[in-house]
Amino acid sequence: MDVDSGVKELEEKREEECLKYPRIVGVLSSIINNHNKVLVYGSRDVGKSLYVRLAVLDLAHRSSASCEKKPEQKEELREEKQGQDGRKQKGKQYLPVFLQCPITADVVLRLADLARFRTENIPLLPHYDMEPIIVLDDAHLCSDEDLVRISSQLPDKAKLVLIAPSAAIGGRPEFRKSDYNSIKVLPLRFVEVAEIMDKNIRNFLREKHLEGCERIKNLSDVKIVRELLEELYYKSLGHDGYASLMKLFRCYLICGGTAHGIKCVNDCINNRELKGFSHTFFKTVEEILEDARVYGRYYGGIDYTLFQVALQAVMMYFTEKVMKEGLETNQGNLLKGEVINKAQEISLWWNIGRGQEDLRNAVLNATRYLNDSGVVIGIKHYKVRNMVKYVFTDPRYLIGAYLYYTHMVGNKEYPSAFGEIVRVIDDLVPIEPKQQAQEKPETEDLSAELGHYLEAITLSNLALGAYAMSVSCGRPEKDRPPLSKYIKYVKDKNYEIDALIKVGYSDESNGKVNLGILFEVSKSFRKEHVDKCKNALDYVRVALEDVNDLYCIYATLDEDKVDFRDGKVIVAPLPLALLLF
Numbered sequence: 001m002d003v004d005s006g007v008k009e010l011e012e013k014r015e016e017e018c019l020k021y022p023r024i025v026g027v028l029s030s031i032i033n034n035h036n037k038v039l040v041y042g043s044r045d046v047g048k049s050l051y052v053r054l055a056v057l058d059l060a061h062r063s064s065a066s067c068e069k070k071p072e073q074k075e076e077l078r079e080e081k082q083g084q085d086g087r088k089q090k091g092k093q094y095l096p097v098f099l100q101c102p103i104t105a106d107v108v109l110r111l112a113d114l115a116r117f118r119t120e121n122i123p124l125l126p127h128y129d130m131e132p133i134i135v136l137d138d139a140h141l142c143s144d145e146d147l148v149r150i151s152s153q154l155p156d157k158a159k160l161v162l163i164a165p166s167a168a169i170g171g172r173p174e175f176r177k178s179d180y181n182s183i184k185v186l187p188l189r190f191v192e193v194a195e196i197m198d199k200n201i202r203n204f205l206r207e208k209h210l211e212g213c214e215r216i217k218n219l220s221d222v223k224i225v226r227e228l229l230e231e232l233y234y235k236s237l238g239h240d241g242y243a244s245l246m247k248l249f250r251c252y253l254i255c256g257g258t259a260h261g262i263k264c265v266n267d268c269i270n271n272r273e274l275k276g277f278s279h280t281f282f283k284t285v286e287e288i289l290e291d292a293r294v295y296g297r298y299y300g301g302i303d304y305t306l307f308q309v310a311l312q313a314v315m316m317y318f319t320e321k322v323m324k325e326g327l328e329t330n331q332g333n334l335l336k337g338e339v340i341n342k343a344q345e346i347s348l349w350w351n352i353g354r355g356q357e358d359l360r361n362a363v364l365n366a367t368r369y370l371n372d373s374g375v376v377i378g379i380k381h382y383k384v385r386n387m388v389k390y391v392f393t394d395p396r397y398l399i400g401a402y403l404y405y406t407h408m409v410g411n412k413e414y415p416s417a418f419g420e421i422v423r424v425i426d427d428l429v430p431i432e433p434k435q436q437a438q439e440k441p442e443t444e445d446l447s448a449e450l451g452h453y454l455e456a457i458t459l460s461n462l463a464l465g466a467y468a469m470s471v472s473c474g475r476p477e478k479d480r481p482p483l484s485k486y487i488k489y490v491k492d493k494n495y496e497i498d499a500l501i502k503v504g505y506s507d508e509s510n511g512k513v514n515l516g517i518l519f520e521v522s523k524s525f526r527k528e529h530v531d532k533c534k535n536a537l538d539y540v541r542v543a544l545e546d547v548n549d550l551y552c553i554y555a556t557l558d559e560d561k562v563d564f565r566d567g568k569v570i571v572a573p574l575p576l577a578l579l580l581f
Contacts, residue, residue: 021054022047022188022196023211028055032133035181037151038161039139039169042185043374043397044287045280047259048163049137051185053098056133056161060094094159098135101142105149108134112158133159140164140294148174165291166373168298186374186483187394188257189461189468190249190578193265197248201579204236209580212472213505213513219469219580220515222551222568229562229572232579242560242573249575250429253457254422256396260284278418281400282407285315288375288397299365306358309350310366313343316409318376318390319401322456327389328491331378336360345409374483377463382488382500382540389489391456393464398456428454428523430558455498458521458555458574462499463487465581473505490518490540495532497552500540516544518552521574525556533569553577 028051032038042048097111112134134154139147139162147162147170154160162169167182169175188196195202209218209228218224237245247269254274255264264277289308296307317339321327329335340359343350351359367390370376375397381387392398399421403414410417466486490497497518504514518536520529533552541550555574563571570577 022051022192024051024185024188025054025058028052028183028185029058031181031183032056032159032161033059036159037180038159039167039177039180039182040161040163040185041165041167041182041373043187043393044165044291045258045260045284045396046185046187046374046394048185050259052135052161052163053096056094056096056098056135059133060096093130095130095132096135097132098137100137101139103136103142103146105146105153108136108146108150109153112155131157131159133161135161135163137163140166140169140291144170144172144175148172151175151179165288166295166298166369168295168369168372184374186464186467187261187396189464189581190252190257190575191461191465191581193252193257193262194245194248194575194579196262197265197269198244200236200241201232201245204232205579208232212469215469216473216503216505216515217513219517220513220549222549222570225551225553225580226562226564226570228580229570229576233562233573233576237576245575246429246573249578250425253395253425253429253454254399256394256399258394258396261394261396274422275415275419278403278415281396281418282403282414284396285400285404288315288370288373295369299369300361302362302365306350306354306362307366309343309347310339310359310362311369312346312404312408313339314363314366314370315375315401316346316405317342318392319398319405321390322392322398322452323402324452326452327391327456327459328387328489329390330386331388332386333360336363339363371483377460377483379459379463379484379487379489379499382490384491387491389456389459391460391463393460393483395457398453428557454523454557454574455521458519458578459487459489459499461578462501462519462581465578466501466503469581470503470505473503490536492536492539495536497532497536497540502544516550518550519577520552520554522554522556524558525571529554530565530569530571534566537568553580 024047028040032052032055040048040052099108099111112132134150136142136150142150150160151170152174162180167177167184170177191205195205208231209215218228233242248265251265251268252261255261255268255277260280264274267277268274289311292308292311293304296302296304299307302310317335320342321329329338336359340351340363343359343363367376367378371378374393376390376392379389379391392401399418402421403417406412406417407414463483463486467481467483470481470486486501486503488500488502490500498521499517499519501517501519502515504512506512518533518540520533522529533554537550537552544550551568551570553570553572555572555577557574559571559573562576565571
């Protein structure tokens with residue numbers, strides 16, 4: 001890549017475009033700036049390489065700008081950087097070096113040495129040192145031996161960024177993963193997509209509903225939540241804004257929040273043809289399955305073909321649960337047995353010469369890999385240990401897995417299956433207020449099943465939102481809890497609530513702040529869901545005595561206003577409610 005043109009292009013568009021960058025770009029920029037070794041991992045096509053490239057070019061731009069400033073400006077900039085990054089930047093200038101595995105350690109180390117010297121492309125004053133940032137994409141495709149050599153022999157004044165689908169790389173003991181600051185890149189939630197696409201939403205959220213601890217504090221008070229929703233709906237959106245928000249949500253349900261999905265969302269908003277995107281959805285699943293070739297050795301040393309069939313079966317099983325049966329499943333022997341049966345449909349020979357223990361381990365490790373890389377999240381029952389709802393973290397993975405499922409098992413061409421889903425989601429989401437969802441025409445047999453689809457996408461947004469709040473409130477560079485830590489689902493013999501969110505923190509100024517929210521979602525408003533929320537609040541409150549203010553949000557697709565029921569139940573449009581998370 002031409003680094004100079006990349007930095008120049010970033011500089012020219014910085015004022016206009018920087019606000020449209022996803023928040024992850026700023027997080028990556030800070031982490032790469034403050035650490036010499038960084039491991040960036042996450043699921044396929046989520047945008048790891050793009051976001052790292054933007055973050056590194058941003059660092060190079062800022063360091064280049066500091067070199068060109070006058071002495072008094074440089075001193076001001078240096079003081080500013082000390083306040084932001086907690087360390088001095090003494091005449092430092094970064095030079096990005098973008099590489100891709102497979103590549104040998106000899107080549108990487110030689111380039112790292114060469115990058116430290118003055119180049120004709122980037123003129124430097126003699127007292128400025130060049131500090132290369134070596135970005136190694138698809139690091140899982142480099143040999144363990146090369147990764148060990150690159151990691152251990154890299155020059156002191158050089159940074160190394162590894163990008164891979166999973167944190168499981170560098171299998172040798174000599175590869176010290178503890179030397180790396182790891183960060184998982186996740187699909188953008190609906191609120192993050194809305195921030196990119198809508199300036200009014202972006203400005204409102206940055207002014208009124210801050211990140212991290214401030215966001216937790218806001219959400220822990222039901223009155224503040226009501227005020228936020230009402231102000232956002234009635235002042236920032238209005239009638240035209242409401243229609244735009246619903247259209248954006250409909251496009252998000254189709255395209256998702258991966259880096260590739262943003263282009264799809266933009267085309268969808270502008271009423272462009274989406275048929276061509278079906279291939280990219282299908283290809284994403286193929287790439288996840290192809291990773292089995294490398295990652296089987298890190299997950300129980302499983303044979304590649306066995307691991308790949310297990311991955312296919314697990315993804316198809318979770319897809320079938322979402323699209324046809326309902327999300328809840330038993331993650332014990334029942335799940336293993338059902339997935340093994342699904343694998344038998346895919347490949348008749350997959351269990352030849354294998355013991356039952358080998359097959360069960362393959363299923364467990366395939367599930368663990370999908371969870372580790374951020375493709376799925378297992379949301380547990382808040383009391384019963386073995387009951388869980390597996391949801392895909394992004395519509396792209398769910399729809400891609402469904403296309404693969406229909407292609408492999410249903411014998412249907414995936415472009416036509418994609419067209420069906422697009423039509424059903426178009427029918428599902430009303431653009432105008434009070435355009436009843438149940439009055440929309442049905443498309444084949446998928447319409448009745450998309451209630452589970454809506455629930456699955458909502459749960460993944462809530463899980464990722466709670467995770468983001470907690471991590472940004474705590475220590476982003478150290479605190480890496482499981483994605484499902486802050487969310488459970490509630491089910492009793494009399495009722496079921498889709499989500500229970502519980503996040504907390506404590507500091508000197510606010511003391512102990514504990515957030516507790518029940519979240520219920522449905523396509524159309526039903527009064528019995530409001531009653532269900534009230535009953536669940538009384539039942540769950542006993543087990544959550546430490547929360548500040550337990551309340552319930554009931555979100556639907558056909559509600560046209562924010563309503564407050566009996567002081568503890570907020571009724572709101574689903575896209576609006578998800579902007580809180």
